[in-house]
Amino acid sequence: MLMSDLVAEIHMxxxxxxxxxxxxxLGIVIGxxxxxxxxxxxxxxxxxxxxSIQSIGSNLLTIQPGKQRSFGGGPQQGMGSAESLTRDDATAIAQGVGGITAVAPxxxxxxxIIAEGNNxxxxxxxxxxxxxxxNNITIDVGSFISDVQESKRSKVVVxxxxxRDDLYGENVDVVGQKMRIGGLSFTIVGVTKSKGGTGFGSSDEVVYMPLSTYQQYFSGSEYLSSISVSVTEQxxxxxxxxxxxxxxxxxxxxSSVDDADFNIRNQADIIEMTSSITGTLTMLLGAVAGISLVVGGIGIMNMMLTTVTxxxxxxxxxxxxxANQKDIRQQFLFESATLTFMGGVIGITLGIFIAFVLDHFAITTTQVSGFSVILSFSVSAAIGIIFGYYPARRAARLNPIQALRYE
Amino acid sequence: MIVCKSISKVYGSGDNQTVALDNVSFVIKEGEFVAIMGPSGSGKSTLMHILGALDNPTSGSYYLDGHDVSILSEDELSVIRKEKIGFVFQAFNLLPRATVLRNVMLPLIYGEVPKDQRKKIAEEALRAVQLTEDRWDHYSNEISGGQMQRVAIARALVNDPSLILADEPTGNLDTKTGDFVLDTFRRLNREKGHTIVLITHEDEVAAFADRTIVIRDGHLVEDRQNRKEEVKKVIQ
Structure with a gap:
């Protein structure tokens, strides 16, 4: 049987x-x-x-007081709650360690906080x-805390x-205004630019003041919550x-690292960790979608069996x-492969389109990967062959005498 | 040339054995027009399946053009059918969603005949069965039963077979169109020299052939030449 004849038969x-x-x-398209x-x-x-992690700074090391993370090592002190790091440590790091740009205790x-009667x-x-x-913080209005304010223990905040939006109203000019923190009056000298980070630990919901001021009026001790170090090269x-x-x-x-009263976290570690979490998420989503693809494949098999009957x-x-067995088998196998091929092409087009729409209208961030396109295309081709094989074999093995008598 | 030597066909095994054909022998020469006649259940369909290379006999030999067909495998049988046999069925078995021309060309697909020759061969076959040209591009379910059967005959002709096997070709037709179809067979036999075997249970149908082989209960009970004057009468 010539290829062109096969195509014509399948078309019919x-x-x-x-x-x-x-x-x-459609089943394959949806899958x-x-x-x-x-x-x-x-x-x-x-x-x-x-x-959003990288917006914080990807060359960042964060040193926090407390024991090193250990697995199954009994009760652990909350990070940042222990009192072991001081400004002197920060100064020593700045002076004694090479390859670093800045140190921020x-x-x-x-x-x-009370402002304008809001709490x-x-x-x-x-x-x-x-x-x-x-920490890659940029200022929108006014200025950030300066060294002079820091050394003078000024009562200023950024x-x-x-x-600002919560306490004063959206986009109100607040530089120069006063706010009360823990019963003391502070002057606002700047507002940071939104970083767009969301949820836990968002840098848009923070009040900054000179470290010396904070230590004098609030913590009352020389201890630090953390030291951030920016490294020059990754x-x-x-x-x-x-x-x-x-x-x-x-x-x-x-003497021993195991007894250290601080721990150092590397930004790269955090990125790696979140990557593995979101990677699992991607796999889960893909697997759920994969089920619908298999269901679509069963639809193909169902149709092919009906067709053969x-x-x-x-x-x-x-x-x-x-026609010999091979001719018949080929015809039905190509028929199911054609169906999944069509479904594959339409499905990929539709999938890319939907992903674009979701991204374009800011419903959720999407990124179509070439891998997923190749994967789903080869899966659909495989489905056509796997789910088409059984019906095709059944057709090929039909006894011609019985088949001709079939009512 | 068809040679059947003590052909038997037994279905089932043990106590459930059914003997469909028992020791049947005959020779059909090239260019003969033979009717195989018998009531239903006589074994004539089984004989047709063996002659048509759709099935192997349990014992005995069947030679078609000198080849022993009785020992071939399924795929080898399909080659025999492709090259040497043309089938015409009671129910026509045309592809309903294909045109007349396409139906006639169907066997050429499996014969891998070059595309540019197919149409010519098919048109020649359609002219041989006297189907008017205005029907050629119709879908096969848009034409009458008599026309359908002539399309089926044309389809049986395109591979230039050694043997045309017609299984109750008039079973679904009224007498008048049936006679026209039978007449077409006879003309193909007379004018083109095709060897035709007609399977039927009716005497009137068998009378169109030159020779009648009667099968009953799996045995060949009669093998006669039809009288010339009777044949002539039907032609007029």
Whole structure:
């Protein structure tokens, strides 16, 4: 049987019952499109999370007081709650460790804030001027905490845009205005630009004040909540981490790393961790969509079995006029492969379109990966062959005498 | 040339054995027009399946053009059917969603005849069965029963078979169109020299052939030449 004849036969077969063909193909279209959309959503959220982590600064090391994380090591002190890091540690790091751009010691806690008769509970962070640089904070209006304000223990604050919007109203000019924090009056000197980070630990809902001011009026101690270190080059992260660890162990007179009263977190570790979480999410979404693809494949098999039964006499005739098993098998196998191929092409187009629409109208971030396109396309081709094989074999093995008599 | 030597066909095994054909032998020469006649259940259909290379006999030999067909495998039988046999069925068995021309060309697909020759061969076959040209592009379910059967005959002709097997070709037709179809067979036999075997249970149908082989209960009970004057009468 010539290829062109095969194509002509298949064309006749699939156009003879357009509604049924259409519905069967629809099953595959939905399966393929949902695989592509789901994986695009998974990849998109992974990308979004990574971008929001990177907006904090990807060359960032964070040192927090408290024991090293250990698994099954009994009760653990909450991170940042222990009192072991001081400004002197921060200064020592800045002076003693190479390859770092800036060091930002911070101390923070929750405080009651009152402004314009509005009341809010917010995280208040004592910072130095270097904090803005280390944590990629940009100023929208006014200026950030300066070294002079820090050394003078000025009662000034820089607030996040969400705090301003909540307490004063959206986009009100608040520079120069007063706010009360923990019973003391502070002057607002700047508002940070929104970073768009959401949820837990958003940098848009923070109040910054000079570290010295914070330590004097609020924490009442010399201890820090964390030290952020920005490393100049990404590939020096590990080296810087080791140097800082060695320096602090020496300063705290601790001999073993296991007993360290601080821990260092690497931004890359966090990205890796979230990547693995979102990767699992992507796989889960893909698997759910994959189920619909399998259901679509069963639809193909169902249709092909019906077709074989319906066309039993035709198969008998074809055999009587000289078709051999291979001719018949080929015809039905190609027929199902054609259906899934069509479903695959339409499904991929539809999937990319839906992913684009979701992204374009900011419903959710999506990113169509070439991998998912290739994957779903080969899966659909495989489905055509796997689910088409059984009906095709059944057709090929029909006894021509019985097939011709079939009513 | 068809040679059947003590052909038997037994279905089932043990106590459920049914003997459909018992030791049937005959020879059909090239260019003969033979009717195989018998009541239903006589074994004539089984004989047709064996002659048509759709089935193997349980014992005995069947030679078609000198080849022993009785020992061939399923795929080898399909080659014999493709090259040497043309079938005409009671129920026509045309593809309903294909045109007349396409139906006639169908066997050429499996014969891998070059595309540019197919149409010519099919048109020649359609002219041979006297189907008017205005019907050629109709779908096969849009034409009358008599026309359908002539399309089926044309389809049986395109591979230039050694043997045309017609299984109750007039069973679904009224007498008048049936006679026209039978006349078509006889003309093909007379003018083109095709070897034709007609399977029927009716005497009147068998009378169109030159020779009648009667099968009953699996046995060949009669093998006679039809009287010339009777044949002539039907032609007029």
């Amino acid at each position: 077969a699939i156009t003879s019952n357009k509604v049924r063909t259409g519905l069967t193909v 393929i499109a949902s695989v592509i959309v789901m994986i695009a959503i998974g990849n998109g959220s992974q990308k979004a999370i990574q971008e 911070t101390a923070s806690g929750n405080q009651q 809010a509970q917010s995280s208040v962070t004592g910072v130095t001027a270097a904090y803005a640089q280390v 607030i996040g845009p969400d705090i 590939d020096q992260m590990t080296q810087a981490e080791e140097d800082i660890e060695a320096l602090l162990l020496k300063r705290h007179k601790i 319906e066309r039993t006499r035709e198969i008998g005739l074809r055999k009587a006029i000289g």
